[in-house]
Amino acid sequence: MTIVVGYVPTPEGEAALTQAIAEARKSNTKLLVINSSKGDALVDNRYAQEPEIQTVEDRLATEGIDHVIKQPVRGHDAAAEVLDAAEEHNAEMIVIGLRRRTPVGKLILGSVSQRILLEADCPVLAVKA
Amino acid sequence: MDVWSSLMDGFATALTPMNFLYAVIGVILGTAVGVLPGLGPAMTVALLLPVTYALEPTSAFIMFAGIYYGGMYGGSTTSILLNTPGESSSVVTAIEGNKMAKAGRAAQALATAAIGSFVAGTIGTTLLAVCAPIVVKFAVSLGSPSYFAIMMLALLAVTAVLGSSRLRGFASLGLGLAIGLVGLDSVTGQRRLTFGQPLLSDGLDIVVVAVAIFAVGEALWVAAHLRRTPLHIIPVGRPWMGKQDWKRSWKPWLRGTAFGFPFGALPAGGAEIPTFLSYVTEKRLSKHPEEFGKGAIEGVAGPEAANNAAAAGTLTPMLALGLPTNATAAVMLAAFTSYGIQPGPQLFTSEGPLVWALIASLFIGNLLLLIINLPLAPVWAKLLQLPRPYLYAGILFFATLGAYSVNLQAFDLVILLVLGALGFMMRRFGLPVLPLILGVILGPRLEGQLRKTLQLSAGDPAGLWSEPIAVVIYIIIGIILLWPLLFKLFRRNRAAAAPAGPQLKSGSSAPNEAGGSVSHASHRASGGDGGDGDGDG
Numbered sequence A: 001m002t003i004v005v006g007y008v009p010t011p012e013g014e015a016a017l018t019q020a021i022a023e024a025r026k027s028n029t030k031l032l033v034i035n036s037s038k039g040d041a042l043v044d045n046r047y048a049q050e051p052e053i054q055t056v057e058d059r060l061a062t063e064g065i066d067h068v069i070k071q072p073v074r075g076h077d078a079a080a081e082v083l084d085a086a087e088e089h090n091a092e093m094i095v096i097g098l099r100r101r102t103p104v105g106k107l108i109l110g111s112v113s114q115r116i117l118l119e120a121d122c123p124v125l126a127v128k129a
Numbered sequence B: 001m002d003v004w005s006s007l008m009d010g011f012a013t014a015l016t017p018m019n020f021l022y023a024v025i026g027v028i029l030g031t032a033v034g035v036l037p038g039l040g041p042a043m044t045v046a047l048l049l050p051v052t053y054a055l056e057p058t059s060a061f062i063m064f065a066g067i068y069y070g071g072m073y074g075g076s077t078t079s080i081l082l083n084t085p086g087e088s089s090s091v092v093t094a095i096e097g098n099k100m101a102k103a104g105r106a107a108q109a110l111a112t113a114a115i116g117s118f119v120a121g122t123i124g125t126t127l128l129a130v131c132a133p134i135v136v137k138f139a140v141s142l143g144s145p146s147y148f149a150i151m152m153l154a155l156l157a158v159t160a161v162l163g164s165s166r167l168r169g170f171a172s173l174g175l176g177l178a179i180g181l182v183g184l185d186s187v188t189g190q191r192r193l194t195f196g197q198p199l200l201s202d203g204l205d206i207v208v209v210a211v212a213i214f215a216v217g218e219a220l221w222v223a224a225h226l227r228r229t230p231l232h233i234i235p236v237g238r239p240w241m242g243k244q245d246w247k248r249s250w251k252p253w254l255r256g257t258a259f260g261f262p263f264g265a266l267p268a269g270g271a272e273i274p275t276f277l278s279y280v281t282e283k284r285l286s287k288h289p290e291e292f293g294k295g296a297i298e299g300v301a302g303p304e305a306a307n308n309a310a311a312a313g314t315l316t317p318m319l320a321l322g323l324p325t326n327a328t329a330a331v332m333l334a335a336f337t338s339y340g341i342q343p344g345p346q347l348f349t350s351e352g353p354l355v356w357a358l359i360a361s362l363f364i365g366n367l368l369l370l371i372i373n374l375p376l377a378p379v380w381a382k383l384l385q386l387p388r389p390y391l392y393a394g395i396l397f398f399a400t401l402g403a404y405s406v407n408l409q410a411f412d413l414v415i416l417l418v419l420g421a422l423g424f425m426m427r428r429f430g431l432p433v434l435p436l437i438l439g440v441i442l443g444p445r446l447e448g449q450l451r452k453t454l455q456l457s458a459g460d461p462a463g464l465w466s467e468p469i470a471v472v473i474y475i476i477i478g479i480i481l482l483w484p485l486l487f488k489l490f491r492r493n494r495a496a497a498a499p500a501g502p503q504l505k506s507g508s509s510a511p512n513e514a515g516g517s518v519s520h521a522s523h524r525a526s527g528g529d530g531g532d533g534d535g536d537g
Helices: A011-027 A050-063 A078-088 A103-108 A112-119 B002-014 B017-035 B041-048 B057-082 B088-102 B106-139 B144-161 B166-181 B206-224 B243-265 B272-285 B298-321 B327-338 B352-373 B377-385 B388-407 B410-428 B434-456 B461-465 B468-497 B502-528
Strands: A002-006 A030-034 A067-070 A093-098 A124-128
Touching: A002 A011, A002 A078, A011 A030, A011 A050, A011 A093, A011 A124, A030 A050, A030 A078, A050 A067, A078 A093, A078 A112, A093 A112, A112 A124, B002 B017, B002 B106, B002 B352, B017 B041, B017 B057, B017 B352, B017 B377, B041 B057, B041 B206, B041 B327, B041 B388, B057 B088, B057 B106, B057 B298, B057 B327, B057 B352, B057 B377, B088 B106, B088 B272, B088 B298, B106 B243, B106 B298, B106 B352, B144 B166, B144 B434, B144 B461, B144 B468, B166 B410, B166 B434, B206 B327, B206 B388, B206 B410, B206 B434, B243 B272, B243 B298, B272 B298, B298 B327, B298 B352, B327 B434, B388 B410, B434 B461, B461 B468
Parallel strands: A002 A030, A002 A093, A030 A067, A093 A124
Antiparallel strands: none
16 A cells, blocks of 8 residues: 655645654555656746655655655656556555635646646545645 | 938837737737747747738838847746756757756746846947948949848858758758749749649748748647656746846857857858857856856856847848848748739848837837836746647647638648658757758749849859959858868877877867757757757857
8 A cells, every 4th residue: 555645846845744744654554756847848936856756755764754746747747657657556555735826827827736636546635835 | 321310200100009019019029938838939020021021021021020139038048947958059058947947046036037038139239220321332342143142141140150060051041942932943944843733833821831830840749748747846936136137148149249249140150059149158257267168157157248249240241242141031031922012232222221220229129128027027937838739739829820811711821731741850859940940941042043143154163263252252151061071080180190099080070079969958958848940040
């Protein structure tokens, strides 16, 4: 069994990671960190660069958690990547970070979190930054 | 002074509210396409050509000039903040600029690039205003044989000197000349390469060719290479420079300008060679040579000044002789023809107000660019977050609309797709785009001069070298073509003289080769991003 966490280098992403580490320790399972990009723009601030990934790696190593970090760039959106990973590894839980949104903002922008919440086959833990 | 009063008239025309508005639109568009790798001023001008048919030629050219200069400014932003050259002429800027940005000096790098571009652009444009009339005075005395020779020189030099492979360059030039041949023979009225298709007898519209090769070819190429690991923009505040930076920048600016303008003005000058020369010079002259490779401000200031001065230099032969030496100038020349304006030395007399308004607008555009680029460079960099499918969908839409609107013929769309596929294949196999577009545009004019020469000499080929200037140019062409052979011969002799063998041979020729190979590498780098079509070769 595995816990899947959707990571982005933002406060939401960090909050999700912190929570995921706590969960993984509690149930003593493997942690799968997913950070993805569609890869169709030249610049994507939600795709973690080498130093940021190194920080995450170091943190997980010092916490002593069995982990895998994946950064798929395959043209799928982040929700699809997280859901795929959860299904593939038969995840017991998905951890995601949520942003505060106004109702209007919610209406205009599609939400990665919403798609994960609605489509996941396992429990989803949503954390606010 | 004649030049002075003409220039002042030019300013009066360029500063009318409408023309000023077009200058603003031009510099904004130019900066945007400059920032985005793969898009460049040549493609943008080609896409806008059909749209601008409704405008006054003066307004259209003021906008085009803004786009051209804007591209030079925008390219440096991407080079510095992302280490991906936005334009082929900004390749060298990326070497030191990105190192500076990584060391937390992005603001200074952007500032020296923008201010250096402004200084070089202003000096370059001044030189253009002074030199162009002198070149014209000289040029009106030239006859057809000399023109033929000069055009041959431009075509061969662009093909043979620039780019990574001569074979590919000549293949591209051949394709261009063949496309230029399609249509009725101007003298005898025979049909050439029309394949019995009556719609081809008018020839291929240059707008359709340019849009297909630049826009459609590029869009297909990007679509085939869409996925790539995204990067982060290095965060930066408002660009600024300390006293020390000014002190270290002003000399490289001036030296860069001195390299850029003459190289831009030469046929086959382009902006890559002077930017590279400027970089090497600054490296040698610098008081802080240890900083080179770690982010030396001189390495940004010099090349950025050089590429803007080269941009101004390129306009000298374009306006004075009707001789384009890079892709953007070639498309602008096509624009002259589509407005029914005959490019060449008579341009200054027949279209004086337009030319001087264009030159004046370069000064204005330069100032506008400094204003919009200095404080806003980080904002421009945000454009890079745009998902490229949306961007290229828009470009394809405009390309199709533009190609159709030229003649309102559905047949043009077929040509657009066929040539777009050709543009894609050329990028796939590493063929440079510049020789093709120059071939299409200069080919028919080259043929015209050749026919005129032969008619004057009653068919005697000796007429081709009947003018002394033509003879000199043929000798230069000969040297360019035989250069690799001579170089090899020279090297072999030297190797034979020194028995030390291969180590010494490679060592002794290294400095020379470094010059060539790095500028070639820059072509390839930009080709990899698909941006070589808009590179100023």
